[in-house]
Amino acid sequence: MTIAQTLKARQAEAVAAGVATKGIFARHAENAELWDVDGRRFIDFAAGIAVNNTGHRHPRIMAAIAEQADLFTHTCFHVAPYESYIRLAERLNALVDTGEDNRTMLVTTGAEAVENAIKIARASTGRSGVIAFSGAFHGRTMLGMALTGKVSPYKKNFGPFPAEIYHVPFPAAFSGVTVETTLAALDTLLASDVDPERVAAFIIEPVQGEGGFNPAPDELLRELRLRADKYGIVLIADEVQGGMARTGAMLSIEHSGVKPDLVTLAKGLAGGFPLSAVVGKASIMNAAHPGGLGGTYAGHPFAVAAANAVLDVIADEDLCGRAAWIGEKIENRLRTIAARQGMERIGDVRARGAMIAVELVEDREGKTAAAGLTSQVVAEAEQRGLILLSCGTRYNVIRLLPPLTTPEDVLNEGLDILEASLEAAFSKVAPAGA
Known part of the structure; x- marks a missing residue:
């Protein structure tokens, strides 16, 4: 049994059931990367639900905390x-x-x-x-x-x-x-x-x-x-x-x-x-x-x-400019993916800076929400080392919230994993419109 599995069992016995969590138990994190208790590395496209815009443990923030702790x-x-x-x-x-x-x-x-x-x-x-x-x-x-x-x-x-x-x-x-x-x-x-x-x-x-x-x-x-x-x-x-x-x-x-x-x-x-x-x-x-x-x-x-x-x-660090750059890069990548044959379940891509959404549907014409497929993509990404979150009143939107300090190579790696996760999840269901 892994450490994460042991902690999940302990959580079930100690924590109220209404406190829902993912299966990732954090050990440490730096900037846009997180490692779990079993040593698995994840790229973090959730950022603590938009909390860590400045990344995990930014040195200047940690220094400010240390200075205050002495007072x-x-x-x-x-x-x-x-x-x-x-x-x-x-x-x-x-x-x-x-x-x-x-x-x-x-x-x-x-x-x-x-x-x-x-x-x-x-x-x-x-x-x-x-x-x-x-x-x-x-x-x-x-x-x-x-x-x-x-x-x-x-x-x-x-x-x-x-x-x-x-x-x-x-x-x-x-x-x-x-x-x-x-x-x-x-x-x-x-x-x-x-x-x-x-x-x-x-x-x-x-x-x-x-x-x-x-x-x-x-x-x-x-x-x-x-x-x-x-x-x-x-x-x-x-x-x-x-x-x-x-x-x-x-x-x-x-x-x-x-x-x-x-x-x-x-x-x-x-x-x-x-x-x-x-x-x-x-x-x-x-x-x-x-x-x-x-x-x-x-x-x-x-x-x-x-x-x-x-x-x-x-x-x-001009994080406003950085957010605009990240958003444009991710949106362009997602629109390229959505235009490919076999990606018709991507119904919509929308972004305001580095607040990016991918809405999944059963078919683009009917726009029927694909909530189950959305959960599958998030799970596939987690297995591959990428943390994603879903949202939406129809539970069919993947939201992307990478830290605004994410290095370009890590961002690209995360997008590669996202594309592979979409492909894997889509391959397990019947073709859109079938």
Whole structure:
């Protein structure tokens, strides 16, 4: 029995069944590579679900952590604050373009950032309603699940959820959902189900994560901005997965030119350490009363030190430019593969920077989701030493999230494995359309 098999058996006896995992038990990792407890090497195209944009154990991040460890580990910012938190807030305020003076608060997880953004929007507006989108993912807390637009596995069996949360369809060109469809649904909602003067916030991922890596069309974001301004609604951009240089810009909403009121950040913010933030207009952020925001571990010194180093690395190594280069390289390779005979089950390839998706179908004409085939490709890749993740409301999207620091030779090796995995999985099923 391998060490991994032994750990899997121990996990079954010790860890709640609802905590789903892959079968890879990590021993150590460097940049875009990971080795398991049995010595197997993997190329990591998951990056801890977009957490390790700067790669595993970036030297500058590790040095920042070591320096902080020599000073103190925890004081609680509410008890004995520290300069590094304030410095990070100053930098994030300058980084996010809302068109106004900004303020920042730090917490620990993406779900916490989302919850606090909603709290702040409600405090600022005196309203309670929130409008989100189908396919959205905003966390696993009760409010996070209410905002999330995907039932399984996130919402199944966990209700009832908080009230006054509404959803409208998210545009997806491949699935035939247009911006016009979305806006018509939104305007109908505001006319028939909820008074716009009771809506505190719109919350949207400028590029959906769990929903299938669907970029929000610029037109939709502009129209949301117009309606937010018309009705006094706070526009929240959830940048938890798409932020921190992942899409070729520091924030994914920057591609549209639309300025949000509030932004939520997490994942890539601290290079592997748990940290999240809400950044936004001071006029909105300051609406919450003193003591109403925060938490015991919010803005932990180690995570803050890591985040300040992450911002340095993104700037000094031009990771926004690197993300654009990686995305173009992967997208071109995937489109070449999709054009080959026998690859007709690749229904769509889409990318926003280094946030790339491959949607698999039973046939391109009918666009029937091939969820089982998607799982097979991910499993084939794992056997060959490549870590992939799936997503999508139809469970048929492979998402690619390589670290933005991935060396070109490792990136090419990973793409070779991906191509071989697609070929192997496709060969085990009947030809598309048969």
